Amino acid sequence: MTATHIVFERVGKSYDSVKGPTKALTGVNFEICEGEVFGIIGRSGAGKSTLLRTINALELPTEGRVTVHGTDPATLPEDALVQLRRKIGMIFQHFNLLSSKTVWDNVALPLRVAGASASDMRERVGKLLNLVGLADKAHAYPAQLSGGQKQRVGIARALVHSPEILLCDEATSALDPETTQSILGLLRDINRQLGLTVVLITHDMAVIRAICDRVLVLDQGEMQEIGEVWSVFGAPQSQASQAMLRSLKQGLPHEVVQQLQPTADTAHSHALIGLRFHDLPAGQGLPLAALQALEVLCRGTELIHGGLDHLQGHSVGQLIIRIPAANLTDAETMRQTAGADTLEILGYVQSH
Template identity: 50%
Template sequence: MRVRFGDETALAQAKHVSVQGLCKRYTGQKIDALHNVDLHIGHGEIFGIIGRSGAGKSSLIRCLNRLEDPSSGTVQVNGVDISRLSRDELVNWRRQTGMIFQHFNLLSAKTVRENIELPLRVAGIDRAQRRRKVDELLALVGLEAHQHAWPARLSGGQKQRVGIARALVHGPTLLLCDEATSALDPETTRSILALLRDINRMQGITIVLITHEMDVIHDLCHQVAVLEQGRIIEQGPVWQVYGDPRHETSRILLKPERHELPDSLASFFTTQPVSARSRPLFTLRYNGQAAVPPLADILAASGAETVLIESALEWVQGRQVGELLLLGTAGQPDINPQLASAVEVKGYVTFN
């Protein structure tokens, strides 16, 4: 089943991957690597799973492609419990499930074209079909000019493009990405994310992406789940989790970076007003639920001397989330709470 992102009703009704009560404990371990994990991923979604090192991300993706068997719980893909598949059924199922790896896993003794073609050879696809499919994929990932190059001659981004093309040879409906951009520089990462986004839009492939990189979730994913010590501690639309993270780990991983006060203010900062000249320092937070008012309106409502100290607003899935830091007017400690999702007085600044 193919559902294009944007049809939110259809996405809500059509679950491609359903994980229920998933637990994984390795032999000799006393603590679960995964504990009671529940995930439901719709057809055509790009679903990000983020967590710090050791959170259980690799264990989870290995259960999703059945490189590991769960200790308990189920993983269903299109309603099929993959733990019940026979060896032959598993081989056929994996051909409908592409996998992209962090370190590319290319064969150094084969050219770009041969690396992409290899899964088709193994599957017994005839030569003419192989040629057509590889030509199509080379064009898709932009590597026509490099098709006869050896992997050692490629950049990291080009190697990952080969990996993406190889993962798509059997026309999968599900694409699993294991830290697919963590070995790449920021500019190359952006190009790979753009390619994955195009593949999702053009082909409707469901993408499940494991990462520890905040920007990957921000720039690519529709939904996100935060994994901590083998448990899902938070999940939802990316804009919602970014705009109003409920767990400390989520705030650390997903919130825009916050800076310390400038030195010019920090030396005059106190938690309580010390004189009539003390000016309140406000934080206005926005969680994406409503539009951010014009800055002129915010400044006008908070006093004639109010100035903007810092803006940490950003667009996530077409919604503005983040916060503004304002230095208010002395003698006017209150600000209209309707100007933001939440208003907080952080302290006071009193200039000599």
């Protein structure tokens, strides 16, 4: 993933409303490489769909520009734009299938519109239905399909023109968790087999974790951070990233949260310490010797909560420990003893 495929140059987008111009995007500036799976995540209203649709000129920036292999879609005449859009497939949250047409006809429709021959349609549609695992459903109608099967039809249809880019607009939001994983696995397989650049938008960090190489966090139309998934997950820098990552992390025990105070009330209070590990050696865990060393340094250390995750060849995670406040030594010494990248005093609780 070295060649640049899509470039956003200070992209801004405004819409007119009765209250005046409304900003959907402001100064968005980044690049997507050929062949990567790139995720754009944000809450509802963050500007994700608007940003995605600037790639194929379904939305035109009011500031800056977007280029695909050096070409700005917004500057193209209609015929050239049609040709470019055929190289940019798109799948949607609600499938957008024609209920009156069979699976085969839904997939073949873009080829029919483009004037492809019957033999070309038979060959192309057959290959794509095999690719998405629906060869036996060619003559079924959408009403006879599950949600996951409908989305597979949508994916096959998006691939009929052998695109170089596949845009995914909340493609798994309407699916159950098990079906979501199967669709994400299919998208990753397509990315590897066909070398497509995949750009997906979602509000779900679990989707980003499962499939993406890099991720952009968008909030209120502005970039919050961008980076490899393991790095953003291991050490989120923005408040938006931290808020969305909370859904992936088991919280502190409820009874602990209720007792948590910003200062130590008594000499017998305990401090809650958060230790974050941003990049442990690939495939390795946290040596128990680190916790034993903490116990030597601060008598009465207890492990309250935590875990490690392995992403893209990196180990990241967090441990939360409880230490008698009276035994709390220099925080930097504790961090180094544990081998953690950062240490944070989360608060204090009463001893039992």
